[in-house]
Amino acid sequence: MIELKHVTKIFKQGLGQTQIALDNVSFDIPQGTIMGIAGNSGCGKSTLARVMMGLIPPTSGSVLLDGKAVSSYSRKERSQSIQMIFQHPAQSFDPKMMFEHSLMEALKVSQRIDRDKFNAAIREMLSQVDLSETLLHRYPHEVSGGEAQRMAIARALLLKPKIMVMDEGTSMLDVSVQAKLFDVLTTAQKRTGMTMILISHDLEVISKTCQTLAVIYCGSVVEQGTTEQLLTRPKTAYVKKLVEEFAFFDI
Amino acid sequence: MHYDIQMADVTIEFALKSKRVSAVDQVNVTFKAGKITGVIGETGSGKSVLGMSILQLLPKQACISGTCFFGHKDLYALDAESMRKIRGQEIGLIVQNPNEALNPVRTIGRQLMEPLIKHFDVSRTEARKTVEAHLRCFGFEMPKKVMQQYTFQMSGGMNQRLIAIMGLICHPSWLIADEPTKGLDAILRRSIYDVFWEIRQHYTQSMIVITHDLFFAKKLCEQIVVMYQGEIVEIGEAKKVLTTPLHPYTKGLLMATPKAGMTPIPDHLNPSHESRCKFYSRCQFASAKCKVQFVELREIDPDTMVRCILYD
């Protein structure tokens, strides 16, 4: 379970100026559910993700993972509890390392097992994300965007996280690659019972995958509830507008 | 005079250190003047390479064969000087990324006026007037002020409109746009649609829109060209292709959209070497016939072509 309690994040921008990226955000995500976080570019979605991951501290408020402040987790504990997939797979991999190496490194951080077990675990995980083992001997620039993204998912899953956060993980990919990624992710979610948080500006993707949804506008949560409820009976003008912009392209 | 853009037997390869990469494979297509044609297909299918080849904007390693006629000129055969005259003045380009097209250290006014002064014999005053009129037409209420500002002072949506103006300021008869909605949120995506609609109403209807956004394409375009691994697999009237597609790949693309339930196109269904159809390994409709028959792009009716033996 993740709990956000009155999380506010203010960035200093020099010349005494400040920017409120998150403004008093609170919500709970029960273990094993899939929650969507929607909103336009620059509305604070990625800041929220980074605060939840414990990568940056909130200015005030707190983030609790299973009742304990995320800020008190060690790096190792954190990587075992929560894993993140970024928009550009390049952000997740060292460009000078073959995938096999990157995956090994990740496993070493969390577990002390021998090389054979490593290999078995890695190969098992690749089959789950439907990637060929031959890709292990390639570098990040030698595979397609969709393949690199599935590799990032495989690596994250190897650590058996309780929570997986995906920040715009498919917004630069085309529909068939996106469908494949979500297929892989939701299957893994069902198998492991992990909590998933999907951050996206694409309401349609969210509506197909998430049970609950929070919509953010200028750093504040403007509406939250079940996805069905928000998308069929939006209350605020902003969510109504978002729903309309998608319906516009429907006909 | 509005000419069609006619490509015949176009093959484009990249000569890399260790190997040759094929990007476009034997493409024959006519982009008709007065129509918006959408080019769709997954990343890497050759859409951008095909589009950029028209303006000779490919890197040096690109080897092009075939012809691309615009009127009586083969654009592939033009020297650099003649191509410079075509670019911007006859065929404009709207790039995907504002950072590529806009200069952060020069005022917006200077950037927009420059092509007018360079290509046409107009005074600064006339150029300024023209730019002001365009800014107003694209929703900037205080054009004089905007012209003194810099692009970093604009929002994402404003910069999108500025690159559109940049592409059409010299009133080219054709426009090529590469992935105009890629990575954009719902509100920006909608405003891009409005920008293109504005262009269509007031500037030109001859456009090639390269996109992986199927719903944007369906709403905006009249004709659709579907590419898969460098080949055209389907050409047809936009609404038809995107509601009742013929080619198994186009069908798969539509099923993969969130609206249809995000069903992925399967991988490795059949061993790819068995057929000359590039989609064979992923095709649910493949049969023994696909192994023996030569699969080529065939006309179904005057507006529709498809590369699949199911329609022989």
Ligand SMILES: Nc1ncnc2c1ncn2[C@@H]1O[C@H](COP(=O)(O)OP(=O)(O)O)[C@@H](O)[C@H]1O
């Ligand atoms: N500069 C380049 N050097 C080598 N290969 C390239 C280059 N540009 C594109 N390609 C290759 O050409 C193919 C088609 O690419 P592209 O036209 O960009 O596809 P799309 O626009 O449909 O995503 C891809 O396999 C790509 O890797």
Ligand code: SF4
């Ligand atoms: S030719 Fe055969 S394999 Fe190729 S798309 Fe048609 S049915 Fe599928």
Ligand SMILES: [Mg+2]
């Ligand atoms: Mg492209």
